[in-house]
Amino acid sequence: MPLVNMNELVTIAKKNNVILPAYNTTNVEMTLAIMDAFEKAGMPGIVQIAPTNVKLTGYDYIAQTTAMAAEKYITPFALHLDHGKTLEDVRQAVMAGFTSVMIDGAALPFEENIRFSRQAVDFAHCYGVPVEAELGAIKGKEDDHVSEADSHTNPNQVAEFCERTGCDLLAVSIGNVHGLEEKPKIDLDCLKEIVAVSPVPLVLHGGSGIPDETLRAMRDYNMIKINIASDLRQAFIRAVAKRHQENPNEANLASVLLDARAAVTEVAYNKTMAINA
């Protein structure tokens, strides 16, 4: 089916009391692997990509190949821009056909983050595209996106931030980290305080490395979207490395990529099922 709007996916997820995993793609093989996993799990899902990975091919290429791939599946998929860092990132994603975007102003002071996020919302909403904004900085390293800052989302700022930005989803910092180098330490009490005042559903970044039962517990706290990147990327890279190790003269690229795709599907499928068990 055609790509669906994130608002629609959120409605489906709420109705069925499920958390939507959002898996990061890099190339067509990753996209297909992710879609295979959702289809196998019988779950709607999110394919997302950050500008750090879009740079390999470009927004149009990603939007068109993902939309073309989605047509072959019965499962509804949204295509989300992860960590849009500039208004130009958001503009390009929306114009290319992404059905959801994130604006990441988390490193900015509170008032500036509001102004910046509001600009993204004003633009994206003109095209009916929902926006995820972020309040509180998430520590860690993911590709060339690095943040030393680590400040938990302040529950006292949540309602005002959501109202003034008009954001549709809120990414929170509650001890979650990007990448696999730092260890996450989830503060469920902080999450409880946030959920009590947030007018919009929440998003957790850095889902790789957090125990499944902790992720599952978040279903009770309006956590609607959990981002997972590193686990899938490692599965892909390891599968390629394994083939090279087995045969340093391997030249059958299609066969190697099929292995990598299957490895990513397995990890994504298991994660999808575990989060919603």
Ligand SMILES: [Zn+2]
């Ligand atoms: Zn993130």
